[in-house]
Amino acid sequence: MPKAQKLTLAVLINAALITSTYASEQSEAKGFVEDASGNVLFRTGYLNRDKKNGVEDTSSYAQTAMVKLDSGFTQGVVGFGVGIIGDASFKLGSNNNAGNGMIPKHPDGSAYDHWARGGGYVKARYSNTTVSYGTHILDIPVLASNTARLVPEYFEGVLATSREIDGLELTAGKFTKDQYSDQINSDGRHLDRAVVWGAKYKFDDHLTTSYFGLDSKDKLGRHYINANYKQPLNQDSGLTYDLSAYHTKWDEKASTYSSTTDDLSNRKNTIWALSTTYNTGPHSVMLAYQQNNGNTGYDYGENADGAQSIYLPNSYLSDFIGNSEKSAQLQYNVDFGGYGVPGLSWTTAFVYGWDIKVKNLTDNAQEREFFNQVKYTVQSGFAKDASLRVRHSYYRASDEYQTNAYIGDTNEWRLWLDIPVKFF
Structure with a gap:
């Protein structure tokens, strides 16, 4: 044989x-x-975007x-x-x-x-x-x-x-x-x-890896890889390392908004991110770096390819996915259960992006976002598992990277009241 x-x-x-x-x-x-x-x-949902520079505000409540x-x-x-x-x-x-x-x-x-x-x-x-x-x-x-x-x-x-x-x-x-x-x-x-x-393969309690691919007819091909490693330090603290990357190539019929090439058959993007999170007791701090390469930003969601297809750390109101953009993030999270208020948590983060290419305008646009979210989940009683989440983003970008190219200066509020009910 x-x-x-x-x-x-x-x-x-x-x-x-x-x-x-x-x-x-x-x-x-x-x-x-x-x-x-x-x-x-x-769910009761409220989303308000206070736009700047003369752009009309949007507000939805349902x-x-x-x-x-x-x-x-x-x-x-x-x-x-x-x-x-x-x-x-x-x-x-x-x-x-x-x-x-x-x-x-x-x-x-x-x-x-x-x-x-x-x-x-x-x-x-x-x-x-x-x-x-x-x-x-x-x-x-x-x-x-x-x-x-x-x-x-x-x-x-x-x-x-x-x-x-x-x-x-x-x-x-x-x-x-x-x-x-x-x-x-x-x-x-x-x-x-x-x-x-x-x-997706879990080697042990510390290391997990994954790979996924997508072929969307006449639109794009996309590949994703991830490796996540958890390193215990002592009884209540540890480090988590995470590496993720996407590679996307668009077909001629696909829609993109950030390309700097006129060759529609050669639009490409590779975006990768590396993050390290230190957690101790109820606290965690994350540092993340994210980078785009290619002649197009990571223009996901434009071709029926999933409006949440971004499993990367620097994603809040902005995803920091501009053409050739580099971005860095500092995030802090605290679980107030460690201070006698179980169910209450707060996340705050600041992300800064630079070296963004905008066709015929600049190779060095910038953007920044200050993010805060407070969430409370009821722990017991008739309203057990009901939750209230309040989220705010303060987003600003350079003049070349306004609504002509991306989101534009925005103050955003999101409020979600979720009440789950189990039938059987």
């Missing part, structure tokens, strides 16, 4: 032996009804109920199940200046009074491998649903996840519809076909 075939056979046998030593998720299925779950999240009903899997070698996810919302007040992906609008620009969205899915599971088809909220670095608005972004298609080997999770999927948070049309982003694949 050739050496290559022997090696392949050995790997397959070893994988089978490893798999057999771990419990099968499907073998532990209790039943279609017995494992079913249902919940609703009531209420929603996000529902998820998920059956268990039937028993047997292959289990089957179904589910529903969706949201029903209504505006609070006139919302004459609604924007920022919060509330859908009529053709005349007025905000919807009320609206509903969502869909269903079917699923099947064999051993530790699950395949689902239908409406999804995606949490994949190269194709991630926006969950930072009133309601999430939905993708429609097929998604497979497999955990047959301990520590290794494989992902593959194909999606043909993309509905942004403020869209009624289930394919409002006009997605043709997006294929994703990837793997």
Whole structure:
């Protein structure tokens, strides 16, 4: 037998032996009804952007109920199940200046009074491998649903996840519809076909690595890598090192806004970030550096490629993803549970970006953001798990990097009141 075939056979046998030593998720299925779950999240959301330099402000205020009903899997070698996810919302007040992906609008620009969205899915599971088809909220670095608005972004298609080997999770999927948070049309982003694949491997309690890829037809190809290492120092302190990077190449039909090249077939970007976090007791401090290379910034979200596809540290109101931009961040977080107020936390950060290229204007634009967020989660009683999150960003940029190129000077407030209710 050739050496290559022997090696392949050995790997397959070893994988089978490893798999057999771990419990099968499907073998532990209790039943279609017995494992079913249902919940609703009531959210009151407010997002206000106070724009500067004569740019019109935007303000959105609305209420929603996000529902998820998920059956268990039937028993047997292959289990089957179904589910529903969706949201029903209504505006609070006139919302004459609604924007920022919060509330859908009529053709005349007025905000919807009320609206509903969502869909269903079917699923099947064999051993530790699950395949689902239908409406999804995606949490994949190269194709991630926006969950930072009133309601999430939905993708429609097929998604497979497999955990047959301990520590290794494989992902593959194909999606043909993309509905942004403020869209009624289930394919409002006009997605043709997006294929994703990837793997995440946990070596031990300290080291985790991952790779994911995306091929969006006639739009772009994207690759993502990550390595995360946790170094314990003593009983209540440690260091976390994180390295992440994306590489994107756009096709001629794709949309970008920051390119400095006129060759639409040669638009490229590589963005990487390195962060180190020191945590001790209730405190943590993070230092991060992020850098773009190529002739285009990391113009994600422009081609039905997920409006939250940025798993990088320097991402708040601004993502610091300008053409050739470099940025540095200092972040501090405290959990007041260590001071007798469990459920209360505060995060503050300052990010500064420089060396941004703006076509025909400059090679040295700058931007900066001062970010603060306070969150409180109820710990017990009838309102257990209800949370209030208040977030503020103070953002400023140089004259060449205003709304002609990116966000423009902005003071932003976001307030989210979340009340989860479990049905069963």
